[in-house]
Amino acid sequence: MNPRPAPEPCIAVIFGASGDLARRRLLPALHNLQTDGLIPDSTAIVGTSRTGYTSEDWKADMRAAVEEHSRIPPTDESWATVAKDVHYVAGDVTDEGFFPELGELLEKIDAENGTNGNRLWYLATIPELFHLVAERLGKSGLSKTGGRQRIVVEKPFGKDLRSARALNQALATNFDEDEIYRIDHYLGKETVQNLLVFRFANAIFEPIWNRRYVDNVQITVAEDSGIGERGSFYERVGALRDVAQNHLLQLLSLIAMEPPIAWEPDDIRTEKVQVLRAVRRWSTRECNEVTVRGQYEGYREEANVDPESDTETFVAMTLFIDNWRWADVPFYLRTGKQLPAKVTEIAIQFKHVPHLLFARTAVEELEPNVLVIRIQPDEGVSLTFGVKVPGPEIEVRTVDMEFDYETDFGSGSPEAYERLLLECMLGDAMLFTRADEIEEAWEIVDPIREAWGEGKPAGYEPGTWGPKAAEELLLRAGHRWRDPA
Amino acid sequence: MNPRPAPEPCIAVIFGASGDLARRRLLPALHNLQTDGLIPDSTAIVGTSRTGYTSEDWKADMRAAVEEHSRIPPTDESWATVAKDVHYVAGDVTDEGFFPELGELLEKIDAENGTNGNRLWYLATIPELFHLVAERLGKSGLSKTGGRQRIVVEKPFGKDLRSARALNQALATNFDEDEIYRIDHYLGKETVQNLLVFRFANAIFEPIWNRRYVDNVQITVAEDSGIGERGSFYERVGALRDVAQNHLLQLLSLIAMEPPIAWEPDDIRTEKVQVLRAVRRWSTRECNEVTVRGQYEGYREEANVDPESDTETFVAMTLFIDNWRWADVPFYLRTGKQLPAKVTEIAIQFKHVPHLLFARTAVEELEPNVLVIRIQPDEGVSLTFGVKVPGPEIEVRTVDMEFDYETDFGSGSPEAYERLLLECMLGDAMLFTRADEIEEAWEIVDPIREAWGEGKPAGYEPGTWGPKAAEELLLRAGHRWRDPA
Numbered sequence: 001m002n003p004r005p006a007p008e009p010c011i012a013v014i015f016g017a018s019g020d021l022a023r024r025r026l027l028p029a030l031h032n033l034q035t036d037g038l039i040p041d042s043t044a045i046v047g048t049s050r051t052g053y054t055s056e057d058w059k060a061d062m063r064a065a066v067e068e069h070s071r072i073p074p075t076d077e078s079w080a081t082v083a084k085d086v087h088y089v090a091g092d093v094t095d096e097g098f099f100p101e102l103g104e105l106l107e108k109i110d111a112e113n114g115t116n117g118n119r120l121w122y123l124a125t126i127p128e129l130f131h132l133v134a135e136r137l138g139k140s141g142l143s144k145t146g147g148r149q150r151i152v153v154e155k156p157f158g159k160d161l162r163s164a165r166a167l168n169q170a171l172a173t174n175f176d177e178d179e180i181y182r183i184d185h186y187l188g189k190e191t192v193q194n195l196l197v198f199r200f201a202n203a204i205f206e207p208i209w210n211r212r213y214v215d216n217v218q219i220t221v222a223e224d225s226g227i228g229e230r231g232s233f234y235e236r237v238g239a240l241r242d243v244a245q246n247h248l249l250q251l252l253s254l255i256a257m258e259p260p261i262a263w264e265p266d267d268i269r270t271e272k273v274q275v276l277r278a279v280r281r282w283s284t285r286e287c288n289e290v291t292v293r294g295q296y297e298g299y300r301e302e303a304n305v306d307p308e309s310d311t312e313t314f315v316a317m318t319l320f321i322d323n324w325r326w327a328d329v330p331f332y333l334r335t336g337k338q339l340p341a342k343v344t345e346i347a348i349q350f351k352h353v354p355h356l357l358f359a360r361t362a363v364e365e366l367e368p369n370v371l372v373i374r375i376q377p378d379e380g381v382s383l384t385f386g387v388k389v390p391g392p393e394i395e396v397r398t399v400d401m402e403f404d405y406e407t408d409f410g411s412g413s414p415e416a417y418e419r420l421l422l423e424c425m426l427g428d429a430m431l432f433t434r435a436d437e438i439e440e441a442w443e444i445v446d447p448i449r450e451a452w453g454e455g456k457p458a459g460y461e462p463g464t465w466g467p468k469a470a471e472e473l474l475l476r477a478g479h480r481w482r483d484p485a
Numbered sequence: 486m487n488p489r490p491a492p493e494p495c496i497a498v499i500f501g502a503s504g505d506l507a508r509r510r511l512l513p514a515l516h517n518l519q520t521d522g523l524i525p526d527s528t529a530i531v532g533t534s535r536t537g538y539t540s541e542d543w544k545a546d547m548r549a550a551v552e553e554h555s556r557i558p559p560t561d562e563s564w565a566t567v568a569k570d571v572h573y574v575a576g577d578v579t580d581e582g583f584f585p586e587l588g589e590l591l592e593k594i595d596a597e598n599g600t601n602g603n604r605l606w607y608l609a610t611i612p613e614l615f616h617l618v619a620e621r622l623g624k625s626g627l628s629k630t631g632g633r634q635r636i637v638v639e640k641p642f643g644k645d646l647r648s649a650r651a652l653n654q655a656l657a658t659n660f661d662e663d664e665i666y667r668i669d670h671y672l673g674k675e676t677v678q679n680l681l682v683f684r685f686a687n688a689i690f691e692p693i694w695n696r697r698y699v700d701n702v703q704i705t706v707a708e709d710s711g712i713g714e715r716g717s718f719y720e721r722v723g724a725l726r727d728v729a730q731n732h733l734l735q736l737l738s739l740i741a742m743e744p745p746i747a748w749e750p751d752d753i754r755t756e757k758v759q760v761l762r763a764v765r766r767w768s769t770r771e772c773n774e775v776t777v778r779g780q781y782e783g784y785r786e787e788a789n790v791d792p793e794s795d796t797e798t799f800v801a802m803t804l805f806i807d808n809w810r811w812a813d814v815p816f817y818l819r820t821g822k823q824l825p826a827k828v829t830e831i832a833i834q835f836k837h838v839p840h841l842l843f844a845r846t847a848v849e850e851l852e853p854n855v856l857v858i859r860i861q862p863d864e865g866v867s868l869t870f871g872v873k874v875p876g877p878e879i880e881v882r883t884v885d886m887e888f889d890y891e892t893d894f895g896s897g898s899p900e901a902y903e904r905l906l907l908e909c910m911l912g913d914a915m916l917f918t919r920a921d922e923i924e925e926a927w928e929i930v931d932p933i934r935e936a937w938g939e940g941k942p943a944g945y946e947p948g949t950w951g952p953k954a955a956e957e958l959l960l961r962a963g964h965r966w967r968d969p970a
């Protein structure tokens with residue numbers, strides 16, 4: 001192993017610093033990265049938002065947030081190491097005077113901390129401001145310090161292809177593509193990266209990873225809770241844009257991609273884009289046949305939800321990847337709220353054996369092999385296969401081989417945001433979405449939303465796997481959803 | 486499931502009834518088959534040997550044997566059900582007058598039990614008598630009753646090709662091939678049968694079960710004890726004839742065979758023979774290069790062992806199967822006494838990935854996948870594969886997925902001999918060795934023994950994996966034995 005070098009010290013500037021993301025994810029992650037010694041002690045954090053905190057207010061608030069949310073509980077010492085370089089600037093990004101003021105503070109920190117003009121701009125504001133902040137950073141000259149520039153853009157990245165393109169353009173005008181880090185926090189999870197290692201560090205899976213042996217692939221991202229307090233956000237977004245466009249399509253492209261030439265960000269992202277490009281585009285009529293949208297009963301009574309809302313809280317769809325490897329293999333994707341379990345998994349369902357040897361005694365059809373890659377909870381891999389039931393009859397029963405990540409490696413893996421912030425500081429964009437990936441994903445998703453038009457989502461009872469139509473979608477093709485619960 | 490019909494009632498005639506096999510295996514197995522209701526209550530057992538027991542003596546002795554050795558402890562009731570049809574005839578099979586006398590008893594039982602001339606002749610005598618008993622059964626007319634005839638021949642089946650052929654001929658003169666049941670008790674073990682189910686009930690293994698993906702195959706049958714009281718037997722036989730010629734080559738043919746057309750005895754045995762026929766025959770010089778024979782230190786001091794004995798207690802060999810599936814894939818076989826563990830396993834070692842993606846960060850070579858099928862103890866299947874170690878480095882570690890037979894199905898599988906006796910009574914020869922299989926196996930083994938000639942086995946310390954040369958055998962080909970302990 002050649003350990004990777006530590007990142008150079010930089011200033012992480014968080015726009016939207018009074019929001020939930022800073023409290024729950026970013027400050028805990030920055031605290032843990034310093035505590036684990038993965039980033040320099042001289043790393044500085046500057047929070048900014050319209051809220052009129054002083055630096056001391058914000059620090060106190062952030063310490064409480066780290067206490068509450070961090071994987072590693074802060075000690076007086078660990079927090080002091082972080083807090084000595086924490087600053088807050090109240091201000092309005094729509095105000096032109098704000099950026100020069102911010103710039104002055106940053107230069108002062110550069111001088112004190114030796115951060116050398118290195119910046120990590122973190123856009124954690126409402127999405128409507130991403131565009132503006134990127135432009136102002138460019139116009140004000142703050143993005144041209146001579147140091148390393150990185151801008152991190154939270155999701156949602158646009159609400160359709162047009163808005164995503166506009167945002168990509170605004171970013172591209174003011175930053176180089178290799179300075180832009182589009183977040184999909186699923187990519188920071190260990191098992192997602194393990195997925196690539198699993199596929200390409202083991203010689204036995206790749207030979208059967210294709211249309212000759214795979215019958216269908218099922219990707220599930222399920223939540224067992226409702227939308228909670230997020231009604232006004234969720235009303236504007238829905239399950240298709242909130243999860244399908246990003247997490248589901250990310251998992252699809254990782255599971256289906258060709259082997260990359262090398263373990264380099266652009267080699268991998270290029271292959272991921274190739275998968276999305278090969279996803280068959282459905283006509284309006286087809287969209288309505290191969291997708292199901294649902295809304296859980298009681299959604300319209302949630303806080304900040306339109307009592308006549310048609311926003312979907314569930315979506316299922318069939319996709320095909322029209323290339324040599326996957327032609328005619330259905331990929332079934334589903335996501336939803338108020339489902340029976342909180343679980344993310346990919347199930348590769350293999351074909352039946354070509355010739356049933358045991359027909360004489362075993363009348364029941366043999367269950368085909370299934371390889372399940374669980375992303376959460378209980379990250380791991382399982383493989384079902386048929387064995388002989390002991391005794392003089394040739395009876396075959398399906399059993400499981402299991403590997404559980406926590407059993408072998410213990411718990412306490414770094415959080416996704418720790419990993420993502422570190423990668424960004426290291427300048428490695430492998431775990432971030434490239435402009436063309438985002439745009440291809442919207443190209444897949446936009447026609448579906450348009451096809452739905454004025455139609456209504458089907459209701460489903462909380463605690464079930466969505467509307468009946470989701471089952472029927474697979475039954476029509478002779479398939480059944482695996483029960484991941 | 487169509488359950489198989491119960492066998493017709495028959496008389497099991499055990500030649501060599503005062504010996505160890507009857508006590509330890511046959512009577513316990515017959516008791517358990519009746520207790521489990523798998524064979525009719527009217528099944529009769531006739532023991533015979535030169536020992537001058539009365540029927541009552543032998544019954545008492547056999548009850549004690551069942552108490553001591555049976556998987557299911559006998560109750561007064563269960564034993565009574567068996568014992569009511571147990572008989573003993575003292576006599577000498579070399580005496581021509583013996584067989585007519587035996588015949589009279591059998592006819593009497595036929596009349597009482599409705600066994601209809603159905604016979605199961607079990608040759609559990611010393612091997613030197615197999616030939617004679619088969620001939621006398623024929624000549625005396627006992628093998629022509631009009632009922633179902635079956636003759637079970639214990640191992641060793643000959644001591645070389647010539648003697649095996651002679652025995653096959655003697656059997657064939659007096660019985661049809663489908664009446665002859667050559668025992669290799671390994672074939673009665675659940676996991677050996679599971680091996681075929683595993684291969685042919687799962688679509689994902691067959692595609693990688695060939696020279697393109699398999700690097701080498703290792704078959705180990707290890708004992709952690711010495712020869713105990715069996716010195717005089719072992720001196721005449723040695724590890725090559727005792728285990729390699731039968732168990733090791735059986736496992737080889739099951740793991741390497743082509744998919745049979747159907748789950749029928751001759752379809753399966755035909756494919757097994759095809760494997761043995763394709764095993765490359767080594768020249769005398771090659772035999773000495775690709776085999777290793779060893780003798781554990783202290784063997785010459787065991788009871789009834791020649792103090793200058795050259796009998797091998799360990800053998801290792803490299804075989805190649807010259808067909809399309811396996812060309813150039815080495816099959817490494819080893820067996821021995823006084824090894825570190827009592828274990829039987831087959832390890833399929835797969836090739837390396839064709840292209841090492843992670844070269845940039847993971848300097849250590851990736852370990853290739855290994856699929857291990859354990860036959861005993863702890864029957865099961867395990868698969869090693871590489872996963873990512875949590876953290877920001879791309880470090881790959883090898884982990885295991887395991888399936889354990891007992892965990893899923895509980896303990897208490899029928900003993901091999903229960904299964905084998907039942908199959909024999911059902912007239913299903915799938916788990917028995919066909920004449921041509923036996924002869925092919927001797928054709929593989931004979932040249933090795935001849936090549937060894939006057940040479941000496943290499944010594945090895947008890948509790949080690951045999952002589953150093955066994956390690957070197959694999960090292961020369963760039964391989965290493967897996968440690969099954």
